[in-house]
Amino acid sequence: MKKKGDGEEGAVLIRGDLWLDGRVLARGLRIEARVGEWTCLMGASGVGKSTLGRMVAGLPVAALLQGCLRVPMGPVAVMGQSDQLLPWASALANVTIGARLRGARPDVARAYALLEALGLAGMADRRPGALSGGQRQRVALARTLIEDAPLVVLDEPFSALDAATRAAMQDLAATALAGRTVILITHDPLEAARLGQRAYLIGGAGSRPLPLPPGPVPRPLDAPDVLAAQADLFAALMRPLAS
Numbered sequence: 032m033k034k035k036g037d038g039e040e041g042a043v044l045i046r047g048d049l050w051l052d053g054r055v056l057a058r059g060l061r062i063e064a065r066v067g068e069w070t071c072l073m074g075a076s077g078v079g080k081s082t083l084g085r086m087v088a089g090l091p092v093a094a095l096l097q098g099c100l101r102v103p104m105g106p107v108a109v110m111g112q113s114d115q116l117l118p119w120a121s122a123l124a125n126v127t128i129g130a131r132l133r134g135a136r137p138d139v140a141r142a143y144a145l146l147e148a149l150g151l152a153g154m155a156d157r158r159p160g161a162l163s164g165g166q167r168q169r170v171a172l173a174r175t176l177i178e179d180a181p182l183v184v185l186d187e188p189f190s191a192l193d194a195a196t197r198a199a200m201q202d203l204a205a206t207a208l209a210g211r212t213v214i215l216i217t218h219d220p221l222e223a224a225r226l227g228q229r230a231y232l233i234g235g236a237g238s239r240p241l242p243l244p245p246g247p248v249p250r251p252l253d254a255p256d257v258l259a260a261q262a263d264l265f266a267a268l269m270r271p272l273a274s
């Protein structure tokens with residue numbers, strides 16, 4: 032029987048204390064990422080955000096969660112902080128790597144379409160070494176989007192992009208991932224204000240929900256409630272949750 036506090040069916044739940052090397056990184060975490068929503072994880076560098084994202088994705092981590100981690104069954108697509116592209120493979124081959132590793136037929140037409148939508152038309156044959164940091168990040172985003180997974184973890188996916196490209200890629204990702212459960216790790220208050228439907232500040236003393244504007248995402252960059260939320264989030268990030 033479902034108990035109070037179990038969260039919504041299909042949601043990602045993170046509860047408990049995050050430990051690393053015998054010390055608590057974050058105590059008393061209570062995070063819920065609801066189905067079909069964007070949930071932002073924010074907080075100071077080193078507090079454990081990427082670690083939590085990797086745990087949700089079932090990837091190895093150095094830390095231990097003493098408590099409960101609930102992740103719905105099914106595939107999880109992850110875009111890590113570093114692009115992790117195969118240096119010897121073309122952009123196209125990198126985007127289609129998931130299908131090829133599974134022994135499935137890659138959807139090459141979709142890969143080209145994604146590369147084009149991400150502003151990389153004509154770069155499909157280039158290897159990562161011949162791309163800029165921001166272009167590599169967009170190849171990694173295409174590799175994540177092509178998976179069409181119901182649960183997606185994005186770890187600072189737009190950090191290497193200039194402001195205009197970042198805004199465009201936020202719009203594109205929000206459209207491409209509509210209806211998916213997305214965990215977005217970000218240091219950018221404006222990004223959280225545009226994309227977040229929930230946001231948590233993570234610190235040594237745990238997790239605190241952060242206020243966000245209502246309404247569908249992506250929210251307009253210049254909407255007054257988005258700009259006000261950006262300022263509020265920035266102020267919250269300046270007051271980290273100490274342990």
Ligand SMILES: Nc1ncnc2c1ncn2[C@@H]1O[C@H](COP(=O)(O)OP(=O)(O)OP(=O)(O)O)[C@@H](O)[C@H]1O
Pocket residue numbers: 051056074075076077078079080081082083092093094112
């Ligand atoms: N492979 C590892 N082995 C040992 N410690 C690690 C490893 N990976 C991360 N850590 C440590 O775990 C802690 C949390 O790291 P994590 O990358 O999750 O933080 P973060 O909040 O995502 O930081 P940032 O915002 O800088 O990306 C840090 O203290 C980090 O040094």
